[in-house]
Amino acid sequence: MQTILIVINDAPYGSERPFNALRLAIKLNEQEEQSTQIKLFLMSDAVMCAMHKQNPVEGYDIQQMVEIALAQGSEVSLCKTCCSARGLSQELLIEGCEIGTLDDLAHWTLIADKVLTF
Incomplete structure (x- = not known):
């Protein structure tokens, strides 16, 4: 199985x-020809992607996209320091998202076959 980390x-x-x-x-999770494990690590302002009760006025819905990725088996972790700086706690997160640490990101980076940053 190939592990892909997306930061x-x-x-x-x-x-x-x-x-x-x-x-x-989401598209990587849909690929049938190759078994992959997708790990998403949210840092800086991206931790807000994991907040539940988002209500975008128009266009895409990030909460829905995170929920789809989770339902497909992706793991989603958020930087603890970044969450603390923004007053974001576990109870405000989409179910399945976890607050992690830089140690978690370091471990995921070391075990990943590919690392992508956005």
Whole structure:
């Protein structure tokens, strides 16, 4: 099994980077010819991608995309320091998302076959 780590840094609706990262994660999960494990690590303003009760006015819905990736088997972890700086706690997160640490990111990086950053 191939492990792909995707690190996202931008706010959910400030740029299209989280949208594109999640599109790719979902599409990678849909590939039948190769077994992959997708790991998403959210840092900086990207931790807000994992908040539940998002209500975008129009366009894409980052919460829905995170939920799809989770339902497909992706793991989603958020930087603890980044969450603390933004007042984001576990109870405010989409179910299945976890607050992690830089140690978790370091471990995921070492075991990943590929690392992508957005």
